[in-house]
Structure formats: C-alpha cells, structure tokens
Amino acid sequence: MDDVSESPIADVALVRSLLVDSARAGEAISYSAFLARLGLAFSRPKMRALCRTLDRIDQDGGGRGEPGLAVLVVRESDGLPGQGWWAGWRAAAIGWESDWTGPVARAFVTEEQAAAFRYWQAG
Template identity: 55%
Template sequence: MSAAGRLADPAEVRAHLLAAAAAGESITYSELLNQLGHAFSRPKMRALCKVLGAVDRDGAERGEPELAVLVVRQSDGMPGQGWWVDGGASSHNYAGPWEGPLARRLIDNLQRQAFDYWRHRS
C-alpha cells in the first residue's frame, strides 16, 4: 500500500495505535506519521486527526477504550487541539484547560485505560 493509502486507512492507523497501547506508550504525531511513510506537516497531521476520529468511533462501537488519546505532541506529551475540540474532552465531560494538572490527570487516566485494555489482548 502506498504511503498516502496508509495515512487514509483507519485499519493501518489502528494497527500502529494498538502496538503503542500494548507497549504502554504514547506516540507523537511525528512518529506516527513517519511510521505511515510521511514526514510531519500540518496538512498531514490534520488528515491523520480525521482518521483518528474514525478509529475511535469504530472502537467505541466495539466497547474499546479510545486510542486517539495516545497520539501526543512531542513538546509536552499531550494530545493536540483537535482531540480537545473535536469531542475527546467533551466525551468525558471535561471542560477544563487543555494544559496543566487537570488536563494531565485526564490524559494519564485515559491512556492508562488503553494500556491496561490492550496489554492483555496483544
């Protein structure tokens, strides 16, 4: 499959996220794009974010914890703006700041759920 195809393929993106979850690790946008055959760019990151939403919607239908929360900024290890405004935070009834201890606690909890769930299923 071409690099463009891997970026647009939810199953391909999901496979990389499942590997990260099973390893108990977050993954940066840049790392994930690189694994999919792309250099980091804002347009590629936006395209990836759309696919991350599809991955989480499909997983939610199966009762799985979300995976998009594992994709983080290199600078601070937190999800980017898209996660916060496109339903990630609101789906957990969180309306607080995107940075700081409250945000960190939410992200740590959600990531731990994914790590615990997938560590036993890989």
C-alpha cells in the same frame, strides 16, 4: 497543501493497528513519529488529516466498548494530545470542559492512556 486522500493516513485499519501496537507496548507516540511510521514527513495538513482518522477510530472503538486510542498520539512539546483530540469525539463523549493543558489535562490524559494500555495489554 498536501494531498492526503490517497495517503496511508486515511487507512483506518493501518492507523488502528499502529495505535494498538503502541497501546500494547505501553507507549504514547508523537504526531511526527506516528507520521514517520506511516512513511511520511510531518506537516500540519497531514497532522490534521491524521486527527480525522484518529477521531474515526475512537468513534468506531467506542461503539465496541473499547477505550480511546487517539489519546496515545501526543505533541512532542508537552506529551499531551493536540487540540483536535480535545475537540474530537472521545473528549466530547465524556463531556470534557476544562483546559487542554496543565496538570488537570495531564492527569486526565494519563488516565485515558492507562485505560488503553490495560485494555490492549490484557487482550
């Protein structure tokens, strides 16, 4: 198993700054590309650790009235966030109870991403 305790994955400020950069650019980013920006190769343990950091960032930002940023990190296969996001803080906060894939999920993710883009491009 990969040790991520000393990894840039756990650096909330660094991960948040990369997410804000993506939001300002109006772009989502895949899990593997995000890990590569941190100088890491993709692995499932690293992805799960990243999801924990993303959830914390959304919790902290939600407390400041910011839109979610974790929604910008998506699977390469379908451009949607992974299970960790759907089960995480943001989706739970809005009471999401539908499927994690398909057109309804895609529409929801598109709205969430657009909110992040607008917020960070305006400020």
